[in-house]
Amino acid sequence: MGIEEFRKNAKDMVDWICDYYASNEELPVRSEVEPGYLRPRLPQTAPQHPENFNSIMQDVHAHIMPGITHWQSPNFFAYFPSNSSFPAMLGEMLSTALSTVGFCWIGSPATTELETIVMDWLGKLLCLPTSFLAFDEQGKRGLGGGVIQGSASESTLVSLLAARARALAGRPMDDAGRLVAYSSDQAHSSIKKACMVAGTPYVRIIPASPEHDYAFDAVALEEAIREDLEAGLLPFYVTATIGTTSSCAVDPIAHIGRITQQYGLWLHVDAAYAGVTSMLPECRHHFEGLELVDSFITNGHKWLLTNFDCSCMWVRNAEPLKAALSLTPAYLRGKGNDLDYKDWQVPLGRRFRSLKLWFVLRSYGTENIKKFLRHHIDLGKLFVSLIQTDARLEIVAPPRWGLICFRLRGPGNEATTELLERVNKSGKAFLVHTELSGRYVARMAIGGSLTQERHVRAAWQLISQCATEVLAARAQRK
Ligand code: PLP
Numbered sequence: 001m002g003i004e005e006f007r008k009n010a011k012d013m014v015d016w017i018c019d020y021y022a023s024n025e026e027l028p029v030r031s032e033v034e035p036g037y038l039r040p041r042l043p044q045t046a047p048q049h050p051e052n053f054n055s056i057m058q059d060v061h062a063h064i065m066p067g068i069t070h071w072q073s074p075n076f077f078a079y080f081p082s083n084s085s086f087p088a089m090l091g092e093m094l095s096t097a098l099s100t101v102g103f104c105w106i107g108s109p110a111t112t113e114l115e116t117i118v119m120d121w122l123g124k125l126l127c128l129p130t131s132f133l134a135f136d137e138q139g140k141r142g143l144g145g146g147v148i149q150g151s152a153s154e155s156t157l158v159s160l161l162a163a164r165a166r167a168l169a170g171r172p173m174d175d176a177g178r179l180v181a182y183s184s185d186q187a188h189s190s191i192k193k194a195c196m197v198a199g200t201p202y203v204r205i206i207p208a209s210p211e212h213d214y215a216f217d218a219v220a221l222e223e224a225i226r227e228d229l230e231a232g233l234l235p236f237y238v239t240a241t242i243g244t245t246s247s248c249a250v251d252p253i254a255h256i257g258r259i260t261q262q263y264g265l266w267l268h269v270d271a272a273y274a275g276v277t278s279m280l281p282e283c284r285h286h287f288e289g290l291e292l293v294d295s296f297i298t299n300g301h302k303w304l305l306t307n308f309d310c311s312c313m314w315v316r317n318a319e320p321l322k323a324a325l326s327l328t329p330a331y332l333r334g335k336g337n338d339l340d341y342k343d344w345q346v347p348l349g350r351r352f353r354s355l356k357l358w359f360v361l362r363s364y365g366t367e368n369i370k371k372f373l374r375h376h377i378d379l380g381k382l383f384v385s386l387i388q389t390d391a392r393l394e395i396v397a398p399p400r401w402g403l404i405c406f407r408l409r410g411p412g413n414e415a416t417t418e419l420l421e422r423v424n425k426s427g428k429a430f431l432v433h434t435e436l437s438g439r440y441v442a443r444m445a446i447g448g449s450l451t452q453e454r455h456v457r458a459a460w461q462l463i464s465q466c467a468t469e470v471l472a473a474r475a476q477r478k
Pocket of ligand 1: 079080150151152153154188190241243244245270271272273299311
């Protein structure tokens with residue numbers, strides 16, 4: 001494809017994207033194809049001769065679109081939101097076009113330096129402790145700083161690797177077998193995966209109870225650490241969550257932080273979804289204790305209008321991270337500074353991700369971003385008030401931000417299972433479930449870039465109507 005052909009096709013693609021965004025609310029939100037649907041529809045091998053843009057796009061319409069679940073639909077209420085926005089897309093387009101691989105400073109100085117600047121901007125906006133910033137107000141370089149990882153799971157993994165490096169510094173390697181990590185049973189599964197990858201398989205999962213709104217039991221954590229120390233083990237790492245995936249529980253960071261400081265453990269805080277609300281004064285109380293934390297992440301690609309991938313991670317001191325991940329063969333040596341981001345992540349190559357975040361922060365401005373978050377928090381409150389008008393339904397965990405966990409009252413799980421399947425089959429909304437204390441619970445996650453009040457009201461009407469149908473069908477079956 002030559003330049004002029006690209007110019008034309010790219011304009012057509014932008015038109016296609018605009019049409020998609022103007023109409024995606026009409027599309028069935030959850031794809032209804034069966035596993036393996038695509039293989040019989042596409043050739044067995046790559047084409048030997050060139051095909052043109054239009055014929056590829058025809059196949060996009062005919063074969064790809066039916067298999068798309070529309071995360072950017074305003075009626076998408078599943079998982080957590082994964083925002084996109086036009087400024088982010090423009091930044092992404094530019095990043096793709098420049099295609100830098102900014103593993104070290106000289107590899108593309110702007111790629112490194114913009115990331116440092118944008119992460120400091122965002123860190124300040126989130127009111128993170130100054131120790132998390134790369135540069136203080138006087139422009140003095142600190143020990144910490146921010147880095148954009150591909151996902152929250154990668155952020156958790158590198159924090160664990162840094163914690164392990166710190167814990168094992170000056171110790172015999174054999175001690176690695178005695179390391180213990182801790183999390184609550186409500187923490188994201190990525191913590192277990194990080195332990196699997198890091199070869200520190202001993203992770204103690206502390207149960208969180210409904211009496212404490214599913215938050216991490218800090219007292220039980222301290223008991224577990226003491227027990228393990230007495231047993232000759234090496235407690236080294238705790239992950240706590242602000243906004244757990246199942247129910248948006250908030251772990252007591254300040255309490256846990258005092259414990260990790262006392263026993264010398266690394267504390268990682270996973271605020272993948274809710275972390276961005278640290279910029280709102282009315283949400284700041286959830287973030288108390290961050291000055292006791294070693295690493296903190298929130299995903300720009302969840303609720304900050306920045307398309308996947310953009311996991312924003314800060315560390316108070318980058319030295320353990322570099323101790324765990326720094327490796328510089330001859331061909332990578334050269335002019336640089338202390339910020340070669342290859343030393344802050346697992347892969348060598350890295351995309352110019354900060355461009356899209358920079359486009360977002362500049363195009364919206366912080367005031368509009370705050371409005372955007374408050375808008376969804378208000379829609380969450382609206383949905384709670386709608387549920388409360390219906391005695392057949394109950395809310396099963398404190399609703400927080402845009403996440404509301406609810407179920408049909410009654411002993412069994414089947415009714416709520418049927419309710420959710422009926423809602424999702426309609427194509428008019430998509431929600432997923434979780435399990436809380438063995439109960440099947442529907443999760444309404446509000447935060448899509450395009451979601452407005454009318455979409456939440458329509459989802460509520462659909463849920464209410466499906467509840468009527470499910471209860472009637474069950475009464476008939478009895
Ligand atoms: N942590 C929490 C609290 C999450 O809710 C999620 C995903 O929803 C993750 C981590 C994993 O995020 P990622 O897909 O960026 O690895």
